[in-house]
Amino acid sequence: MSLLQAVKYQRGKLEVLDQLLLPHEFHYDTVSTRQEAFDSIATMRVRGAPAIAIVASLGLAVELHNNPVSGTSDEQVISQIDEALDYLKQSRPTAVDLTNAITQLKATIRTADGKGKEAIVQAFIEEAERIFEKDLQSNLSIGDFGAQWLQAQAGASPDQKISVLTHCNTGALATSGHGTALGIIRTLQSKGYLKHAFCTETRPYNQGSRLTAFELVHEGIPSTLITDSMAAALFRTKKAENNIAAVIVGADRVVRNGDTANKIGTYQLSVLAKHHGIKFIVAAPTTSIDLETKTGDGIKIEERKREELTQISGAVVGPDGRVDGNNKVRVATADQRIDVWNPAFDVTPAEFIDVVVTEKGAVEKGPDGTFDFSKILPKRWAKVVG
Ligand SMILES: CSC[C@@H](O)[C@@H](O)C(=O)COP(=O)(O)O
Numbered sequence: 001m002s003l004l005q006a007v008k009y010q011r012g013k014l015e016v017l018d019q020l021l022l023p024h025e026f027h028y029d030t031v032s033t034r035q036e037a038f039d040s041i042a043t044m045r046v047r048g049a050p051a052i053a054i055v056a057s058l059g060l061a062v063e064l065h066n067n068p069v070s071g072t073s074d075e076q077v078i079s080q081i082d083e084a085l086d087y088l089k090q091s092r093p094t095a096v097d098l099t100n101a102i103t104q105l106k107a108t109i110r111t112a113d114g115k116g117k118e119a120i121v122q123a124f125i126e127e128a129e130r131i132f133e134k135d136l137q138s139n140l141s142i143g144d145f146g147a148q149w150l151q152a153q154a155g156a157s158p159d160q161k162i163s164v165l166t167h168c169n170t171g172a173l174a175t176s177g178h179g180t181a182l183g184i185i186r187t188l189q190s191k192g193y194l195k196h197a198f199c200t201e202t203r204p205y206n207q208g209s210r211l212t213a214f215e216l217v218h219e220g221i222p223s224t225l226i227t228d229s230m231a232a233a234l235f236r237t238k239k240a241e242n243n244i245a246a247v248i249v250g251a252d253r254v255v256r257n258g259d260t261a262n263k264i265g266t267y268q269l270s271v272l273a274k275h276h277g278i279k280f281i282v283a284a285p286t287t288s289i290d291l292e293t294k295t296g297d298g299i300k301i302e303e304r305k306r307e308e309l310t311q312i313s314g315a316v317v318g319p320d321g322r323v324d325g326n327n328k329v330r331v332a333t334a335d336q337r338i339d340v341w342n343p344a345f346d347v348t349p350a351e352f353i354d355v356v357v358t359e360k361g362a363v364e365k366g367p368d369g370t371f372d373f374s375k376i377l378p379k380r381w382a383k384v385v386g
Contacts, residue, residue: 048174143187258350258371259296
């Protein structure tokens with residue numbers, strides 16, 4: 001089985017899989033400049049909170065590797081890199097991984113201040129590469145902690161397999177590999193704990209049907225696709241038969257009290273899960289945690305263009321039922337004059353979340369109903385909260 005990779009990188013060269021063409025066509029774009037990185041992210045050719053941060057960081061690393069910076073003093077070079085990072089930060093607003101990566105990159109280049117411009121650039125490139133490599137390790141740990149938590153809380157085991165529902169895409173395509181929520185599902189499968197994975201279509205951008213369904217099939221994980229509107233009926237009619245124990249989702253931003261921004265539709269799933277006695281798990285690396293924002297009310301939710309709701313693209317299906325991946329079409333699915341509201345994310349309040357699984361462990365709610373991240377992030381906590 002070939003490995004799914006959203007990003008292929010070697011020093012000086014970055015290739016990014018165009019996810020808009022999936023699952024019908026595999027095409028990698030070369031990304032060599034900050035503008036190309038920005039464009040890949042803003043047009044959603046690459047998407048998913050960790051992958052966005054990785055492409056922005058490595059895209060600029062490639063630009064700096066191949067094109068000497070013009071500044072002469074260390075101060076000038078640092079300010080030019082800062083400017084490029086601030087530009088990249090504008091590519092998409094809701095996921096915090098990019099902001100956290102930028103903070104980390106800015107701090108790292110300052111450790112080379114006074115050592116000359118090559119040292120500053122080198123420090124940047126090495127830090128960007130570390131962000132990429134560390135993400136994979138984080139995903140694998142999230143998978144282990146998530147499976148352990150489900151073993152303890154839902155009795156998941158080879159003798160008592162569980163089923164789960166996931167939303168959006170959080171797999172290898174949204175990260176450096178393995179995935180977060182989908183990473184837990186992969187780990188459950190490898191341990192023999194998984195009965196079945198259900199995935200939502202994830203309207204309007206269809207990350208679930210285009211990407212997650214593709215990843216699940218690719219991995220040979222027993223799985224079923226549903227539309228977003230079928231979740232309640234699924235829980236009501238198929239929970240017992242399938243032993244549906246958890247909804248597992250990723251995160252674009254988990255704020256200080258645990259409120260979590262994730263793909264639109266996540267919030268309604270959390271309400272349904274509570275109603276049906278199903279655990280609700282947020283799987284997120286600590287790079288997706290934002291301690292500076294106190295509650296979900298402070299999260300900026302990206303609104304996207306109307307055509308994402310009123311039009312859809314895909315590949316032509318022939319009369320024999322075969323999909324012709326080379327023959328793409330874009331079709332209208334609504335009266336093009338209708339007014340549209342298209343928020344890309346929503347906020348799930350902490351009260352509906354049972355656990356936030358990070359690479360540093362599973363964090364459960366305290367008696368006050370909020371999450372306390374001070375134990376897993378003591379330094380960041382001290383900086384922000386004191
Ligand atoms: C590990 S990816 C976590 C989230 O980024 C994911 O669930 C999600 O909401 C992605 O949204 P997208 O708009 O496709 O970037």
